[in-house]
Amino acid sequence: MIKVKQLAHVCIFANDLEETRRFYRDVLGMKIQFNFLRDGAVSGFYLNCGGRSHVEVFQKDGACFSETDQINHFCLEVENIDAAIAHITSMDVDVTAKKLACDDTYQAWLRDPNGVKIELFEYTGKSAQFTGGDRVADW
Numbered sequence: 352m353i354k355v356k357q358l359a360h361v362c363i364f365a366n367d368l369e370e371t372r373r374f375y376r377d378v379l380g381m382k383i384q385f386n387f388l389r390d391g392a393v394s395g396f397y398l399n400c401g402g403r404s405h406v407e408v409f410q411k412d413g414a415c416f417s418e419t420d421q422i423n424h425f426c427l428e429v430e431n432i433d434a435a436i437a438h439i440t441s442m443d444v445d446v447t448a449k450k451l452a453c454d455d456t457y458q459a460w461l462r463d464p465n466g467v468k469i470e471l472f473e474y475t476g477k478s479a480q481f482t483g484g485d486r487v488a489d490w
Contacts, residue, residue, distance in 0.1 A: 416466035
């Protein structure tokens with residue numbers, strides 16, 4: 352039997368690698384863990400999401416996010432969603448208002464420069480992820 356420990360990484364493609372690097376580093380405050388090199392040039396990089404989780408980014412000309420792709424979005428747990436929203440807004444990036452979702456977790460949404468949807472999460476003491484129990488999806 353396999354025992355999954357945690358999500359290792361999510362991979363995204365970028366039209367503009369440096370614009371994407373700036374967004375994840377400066378807007379979301381994620382540390383660049385390492386770069387991928389191909390023929391002496393940076394072709395991608397790994398972003399640290401805390402613990403052993405990462406976002407992997409590769410240059411791919413013509414890449415674009417579509418609502419019909421298999422992966423709809425990825426979610427980042429943040430320490431303080433209000434502070435995160437304030438910072439993101441100060442960087443002139445659109446982000447939704449905080450909402451208490453049906454799972455009793457606060458969430459907000461934004462997109463990276465490539466259109467990839469990113470959900471921000473702040474857990475509460477009542478979050479279904481910890482308390483269990485079915486929840487009625489309200490979207």
